[in-house]
Amino acid sequence: MTSLEPMLSFTGIHKQFERRAILNAAALDLYAGQCHLLLGENGAGKSTLLRILAGLLKPDAADIHFHGYSKPTMSWQKSRPRLRDTVMYLHQSPYLFDGSVIKNLSYAKSATQGGSHNDEAVAEVLSWSGLDDLAESPAKKLSGGEKQRLALARAKLRNAPVLLLDEPTSNLDQQSRERTIALLASLRDEGVSMLIACHDLAGFSEIANGRYHLAEGRLVRSEA
Amino acid sequence: MQESLGNAVVEAIALLLSGDPALWEIIGISFTVSGTAILLAVMPAMVLGFALAFYQFPGRRLIIALSNTMLSVPAVVVGLTFYLLLSRQGPLGDMRLLFTQTAMVIGQIALAFPLLVAMSHSAFQAVDRRAWETAITIGQSSLGALFLIVREARFALLAAVLAGFGRIIAEVGASMMLGGNILHYTRNIPTAIALETSKGDFAQGIALGIVLLVLAFSLNILLHLFQGKGVLS
Numbered sequence: 001m002t003s004l005e006p007m008l009s010f011t012g013i014h015k016q017f018e019r020r021a022i023l024n025a026a027a028l029d030l031y032a033g034q035c036h037l038l039l040g041e042n043g044a045g046k047s048t049l050l051r052i053l054a055g056l057l058k059p060d061a062a063d064i065h066f067h068g069y070s071k072p073t074m075s076w077q078k079s080r081p082r083l084r085d086t087v088m089y090l091h092q093s094p095y096l097f098d099g100s101v102i103k104n105l106s107y108a109k110s111a112t113q114g115g116s117h118n119d120e121a122v123a124e125v126l127s128w129s130g131l132d133d134l135a136e137s138p139a140k141k142l143s144g145g146e147k148q149r150l151a152l153a154r155a156k157l158r159n160a161p162v163l164l165l166d167e168p169t170s171n172l173d174q175q176s177r178e179r180t181i182a183l184l185a186s187l188r189d190e191g192v193s194m195l196i197a198c199h200d201l202a203g204f205s206e207i208a209n210g211r212y213h214l215a216e217g218r219l220v221r222s223e224a
Numbered sequence: 225m226q227e228s229l230g231n232a233v234v235e236a237i238a239l240l241l242s243g244d245p246a247l248w249e250i251i252g253i254s255f256t257v258s259g260t261a262i263l264l265a266v267m268p269a270m271v272l273g274f275a276l277a278f279y280q281f282p283g284r285r286l287i288i289a290l291s292n293t294m295l296s297v298p299a300v301v302v303g304l305t306f307y308l309l310l311s312r313q314g315p316l317g318d319m320r321l322l323f324t325q326t327a328m329v330i331g332q333i334a335l336a337f338p339l340l341v342a343m344s345h346s347a348f349q350a351v352d353r354r355a356w357e358t359a360i361t362i363g364q365s366s367l368g369a370l371f372l373i374v375r376e377a378r379f380a381l382l383a384a385v386l387a388g389f390g391r392i393i394a395e396v397g398a399s400m401m402l403g404g405n406i407l408h409y410t411r412n413i414p415t416a417i418a419l420e421t422s423k424g425d426f427a428q429g430i431a432l433g434i435v436l437l438v439l440a441f442s443l444n445i446l447l448h449l450f451q452g453k454g455v456l457s
Binding site for chain 2 (some may be wrong): 053054055056084085087088089090093094095097098107108109110111154158161188
């Protein structure tokens, strides 16, 4: 795995909250078609790290290296637009907008097709996520598992090369967990790079290629 | 007294139903002035309300405190302030706006703006913080994300607009001072009610009062209908 060139690298990530260093020179690489787990104690800064990587939270410092670009290394601030086009972040409890399942899907802009997607693509992700029968149902009334699958369907439609997930199976029953993990495996097999913050190793061990352990602001990498 | 009040109410309803031109002209002026004021105030107020809810910037707390303070300023004080600004001796006297519908619109914007800011700020604050991040991360532009947030808060924002409209269409102080209650030009519902009542002509005052009551009732029923049945979704 280490012989592969990463698609995206982050170095020197620093973030403090009220003078407490949450991230201290953290660094990580993300590879196409690979899934890494992000482990750490509660409050270690996993969600903070994911939101920085997604371009949603400003770090105190960070450099981002987009491999394969003419100007690959940029500061977080300069790379924010590109980060938002490359990385998609899924909250632990997905936020779904008021309206039907299909309405929620319509809000997702494809990262690779100029923002648009056709009805066929929507039908495909509905079928992929097993939500065909719920297409017209109000999204906010779905069960936890269905909400998570809708969030993943939205991610598939978005077609971002990197997917960051914050404990995607917490609060889900066994069956929903298995369905969610199967969908994640399918995305990984399509070439999506994934970083999953989680506590439960067992659930993700089948799809994970490696792990990052976050402790005292630093990331330590280990192979699966 | 009871009999004369009853007669006045009957006469008021008859005036309304008969399409009395003088009465309906006053109603028209009220709706034109207040409608213009709310249309002009709503967009900047809601942008400010959004910024207050979603961004941290210098002076944010001061703006919140000011808009909350302005909520309790009487309309007549707002009217007096703009009267002094727009009167011939005032700094804006050369514009010759005093006793015009434009002056009334300015006064009503000043009244509606803080209410719209405070209520839209609350409306946007009630929207889950994840909504903005989700909108951005699914590929929406900042404008697209703003549209989605507005959509999420639409009922509360509509309530803000209705409350703002309700406040300015019924206020008498600023309209009287800035419009001057000129017949066929700046006489609106509240200034007409004040004038007709002082003259002892209760029928027209009651007729116009009924219009305001029906308006307030209709707007609230509409809002509840939209909220209950999801007409706006």
